[in-house]
Amino acid sequence: MGKDVIIACDFNSKQEVISFLGKFQDKKPFIKIGMELFYAEGPEIVRLIRGMGHQIFLDLKLHDIPNQVKKAMAVLSGLDVDLCNVHAAGTKAMMEAALEGLTRADGTRPLLIAVTQLTSTSAEVMRRELLIERPMDETVMHYAQNAKEAGLDGIVCSPLEAGKVHAACGEGFLTVTPGVRFADGDMGDQQRVTTPARARELGSDYIVVGRPVTQAKDPVEAYLRCVEEFLG
Ligand code: C5P
Numbered sequence: 001m002g003k004d005v006i007i008a009c010d011f012n013s014k015q016e017v018i019s020f021l022g023k024f025q026d027k028k029p030f031i032k033i034g035m036e037l038f039y040a041e042g043p044e045i046v047r048l049i050r051g052m053g054h055q056i057f058l059d060l061k062l063h064d065i066p067n068q069v070k071k072a073m074a075v076l077s078g079l080d081v082d083l084c085n086v087h088a089a090g091t092k093a094m095m096e097a098a099l100e101g102l103t104r105a106d107g108t109r110p111l112l113i114a115v116t117q118l119t120s121t122s123a124e125v126m127r128r129e130l131l132i133e134r135p136m137d138e139t140v141m142h143y144a145q146n147a148k149e150a151g152l153d154g155i156v157c158s159p160l161e162a163g164k165v166h167a168a169c170g171e172g173f174l175t176v177t178p179g180v181r182f183a184d185g186d187m188g189d190q191q192r193v194t195t196p197a198r199a200r201e202l203g204s205d206y207i208v209v210g211r212p213v214t215q216a217k218d219p220v221e222a223y224l225r226c227v228e229e230f231l232g
Helices: 012-024 037-040 041-052 066-079 092-102 123-128 136-149 157-170 196-204 219-231
Strands: 005-007 029-036 056-062 083-087 111-115 155-156 174-177 206-209
Touching: 005 219, 012 037, 012 041, 012 111, 029 037, 029 041, 029 206, 037 041, 041 056, 056 066, 066 083, 066 092, 083 092, 092 111, 092 136, 111 136, 111 174, 123 136, 136 157, 136 196, 157 174, 157 206, 196 206, 196 219, 206 219
Parallel strands: 005 029, 005 206, 029 056, 056 083, 083 111, 111 155, 155 174, 174 206
Antiparallel strands: none
16 A cells, blocks of 8 residues: 545535545545444445445544454454554554454455554643653654554554654554645644645655545545645
8 A cells, every 4th residue: 555645534424425425426535434424324334435446444443452352353354444443552462452353364454553642632631631641752652662563554643753653663654644734724623733745745654634625615626636745
């Protein structure tokens, strides 16, 4: 898998997502299906979008005891998605169990990445609420190392961290990066944002773009602008 732009399809119904994807006609962007759409429509929505010819990042962020995660991943492996994820906070044992569950009888499996610290968690909350005293940066890099040691393929992080993650975990370790905005666009609730062009310079492997595409007046044009800026 090479570098690509992934559209976060944060819709809550099949009708909405199908009507959105219909605008793209013969183009088949890489799609992220998150909890909202998955819980609203079930696994059938994954099969449907897959059947339309899209690559899929199934963003369900699993986090439970290793045995549960292994069994859940075994179910998800039947959905033929390209990329899925877990929380690194679930421990190395959980990540290893996830990989085991995800691997099909023929040895193939979707790529598996880990969420380190959610970007919605501030350093202050980490310290006061979660009692994690170490700096955010150090925690994120340590979680990335844990994911690497567990055999995962990469992590979700900010484009601003992509270089550091590659330096520590290797160039082949995937950085899948949300928090992308056009230079002339609205930031929404994202705090630390970069443009697609900057994400490319910083070495992101995949950018995840939601509202700048889904809420655009012309989503296809916005998507193509992302592709142009990110892939050149
Ligand atoms: O609309 P926007 O471009 O902000 O969407 C970004 C997508 O990436 C959303 O689906 C969001 O859940 C996801 N995401 C994020 N920050 C993270 C992890 C995931 O914005 N740290």
